[in-house]
Amino acid sequence: MTTQPAEPAPRRGRGRPGHDQAAVLRAAVELFNRKGYDATSMGDLAKELGLTKPAIYHHVTGKEQLLGQALDDALDELTAVVTEAFREQTGRSAYERLREVVRRSVEVLVAHQPSVTLLLRVRGNSEVELAALERRRWLDDRLAALVTDAVAEGALRDDVPATLVSRLLFGMVNSLVEWYRPDGAYDRAMVADAVTAIAFDGLARHETRV
Amino acid sequence: MTTQPAEPAPRRGRGRPGHDQAAVLRAAVELFNRKGYDATSMGDLAKELGLTKPAIYHHVTGKEQLLGQALDDALDELTAVVTEAFREQTGRSAYERLREVVRRSVEVLVAHQPSVTLLLRVRGNSEVELAALERRRWLDDRLAALVTDAVAEGALRDDVPATLVSRLLFGMVNSLVEWYRPDGAYDRAMVADAVTAIAFDGLARHETRV
CATH class of the missing domain: 1.10.10.60 (Homeodomain-like)
Incomplete structure (x- = not known):
């Protein structure tokens, strides 16, 4: 853009x-x-x-209509990612599904960066914004539930509360909208790999873990 | 507030x-x-x-003065954290200093949340904002240099570019301003522990690392 x-x-x-x-x-x-x-x-x-x-005004009724369309664009994509993670519960572990959600969220953020940026800045100043915040809350709740499931199966560390893990994990993912440039040095796959590697395996080499 | x-x-x-x-x-x-x-x-x-x-107008010349003061408040604190990490180069590894910078950055974000929130939303629409962005860029460069040093020491993984690591690491830290509530469930130390644990050691238990 x-x-x-x-x-x-x-x-x-x-x-x-x-x-x-x-x-x-x-x-x-x-x-x-x-x-x-x-x-x-x-x-x-x-x-x-x-x-x-x-x-x-031939095209739109006002700026709130445009805001609503943009927020729906971002929310529909993110909702699809999360819904799919819960639909395919059989066969795949919560841990695998969480990694997949993180990877696909990165892809959505990169592909829909302008509308996701707008979504992440919404403060709830109107009905349209409040409705978007409610959909965001639903997503946050599902993501926290997925983290909880992954902890319960023994795949994730259990010394950090699941809601805090979820906040920080998707905080890292969402930070992309602030600095990612489609024409920059990192392509979508590289960023998705980096986020999942850091989040799940950590930055430290094993021998230096403290 | x-x-x-x-x-x-x-x-x-x-x-x-x-x-x-x-x-x-x-x-x-x-x-x-x-x-x-x-x-x-x-x-x-x-x-x-x-x-x-x-x-x-008895108190201030205009809103730009207030913006400048708030941005300086946030930037002075963050600059102090980063400057200290480079001053005490002798004796401590880059890895230890990076962990310390992450922990202290979390503390600054929690203690100065309103002014850091403002700083992170600055877009460069005026001289004051451009000056703040330049100071932010200096911080980003120093942080990326510290990550590079920690990789060079062999303490951090080397399969993700240092600038990308730095973006994502401080993206996770900065995401705090969007959701942290001083009266919420997590105190400052808990959040600082969670961020450093996830960033450096990862979410996955060792036996499930892929």
Whole structure:
């Protein structure tokens, strides 16, 4: 996603600008992340897209609709990852499923970085944000349950409370949105490998563990 | 820190309100974190403190001064931790000093959570923010150097690039500001122990390491 205004797309019939819903949503999410959602007006968004303010209301009812769509995008992806981990309970250990959830979460964060960034900054200032926080809480609860199961099966250390493990583990995963650059030195697989290696096996070589 | 307006303090001479600089700063940081810095006006801050807008200018020249003070508070503490780790190079291994930096960073984050939260959300929208980002970059560079030294000593795994290790390690530490509550279930020492245990020794029990 670029911070430059998009090139004007070819105009379609009836003199409408050629911006489709997806392009408006992309620009809105980028702007919300850059300026902050509360500080962004529909006028700012229209300007970013090179549209008049009336023209942008042809596409959306307001900025809250765009926020809701972006948060749903992030939440739907993360919910799919977590739901799958619980669906395939038979055959795979909780430990294996937790490693898989961590790896797939990294992939979702990298592939949907703008909308996940927005999700992680939500503070609950509106109905849309409160609904998103409730979905996040559901995810957090499922993840903590998976950690608890992995501890119960004897695969994970039991000297740190499962909810604290879950917070710190996904804190490390979520920190990606703050610094990961798709055109940077690390590709998605490299980051996923690094996160799972550090989280599950630790940084220290065995002989120096204290 | 409460989200309620403070009780009006006793008035001092000359009819000045009894808010001192520190109380104004605390209220400002809390408001910046809650509403976003760009969306917060001096009028909002005056209202939060129960002051008139002219009265608040008795204490500060504007919101950028408050932002600068809060960012300096966080940066001074973190800089002290990192500087000390490099000062005592003799006698202690890089690995020991890195573990100590992680532990002390957790303590700073917990003790200065509001100003560190603000620091971690800075995007570089003004001179003050750009200066803070430059100080953050210096810290990041020193931390990455310490990780590199610990790898070179043979104490840390060498299959993940040092800059990536540093990002993820301090990503986990920094995630604290998003969820840590001083009155919650985990005290500072418990969180510091958990972070160092997970980061350096990993979550997996030895026999299940893959």
